[in-house]
Amino acid sequence: MKLRIVTPLSVVVDEDGVLALRAEDCSGGFGILPRHADFLTSLVISIVSWKSGDGRRRYCAVRRGVLSVTGGEAIAIATREAVAGDDLLTLDQTVLSRFRADIETERTERVESTRLQLNAIRQIMRHLRPDGRGAAGSL
Known part of the structure; x- marks a missing residue:
């Protein structure tokens, strides 16, 4: 089989002759062998x-x-970030923990961004009230 792992910036793995592959989705681990269904x-x-x-x-x-x-012969993986290596322990301890920390940071930033957007909308709505309450310069 042919395996290709790509990120938006590079081709991380491009290998022919893959005999078997293991990966993990939200339902758990799974394997791919030659002649696997699409x-x-x-x-x-x-x-x-x-x-x-x-x-x-x-x-x-x-x-x-x-x-x-x-x-049944071509496996393609498109991912945001990938790090290839021969040492499973190093990848597991350093790279995966960094990926998980990055995800948590992104989640925190997304929550903060949403909070700022909602506050801006509240300010705009307060100034656009038809009764004029809260508008700048109203008596």
């Missing part, structure tokens, strides 16, 4: 692992993403 799923923050043609295990930490299998 498949599309959304990945969670996890480590994708595969067995290459030379029998070695390879790994890539992904920050969510979309995995597709086409024609």
Whole structure:
């Protein structure tokens, strides 16, 4: 099988001869073998692992993403961020924890942004009231 893992800025993995692949979506871990049915799923923050043609295990930490299998021979993963490596322990401890911390930071920033937007809307609404209450310069 051919495996391709891409981010918006680069091709992280482009490998032929993949014998098997393991990944994880919201329902849990799953495997892909040659001649797998066409498949599309959304990945969670996890480590994708595969067995290459030379029998070695390879790994890539992904920050969510979309995995597709086409024609039973092509596996494509599109993700926001990916880090390939040969040491599973390092990827698990450092990269995945950084991905999770980044997600939490983004969540906090999104909440704060929403709070600022709502406050701006309240201010605008207060100045646009038809009865003139709260409008600047009203008596």
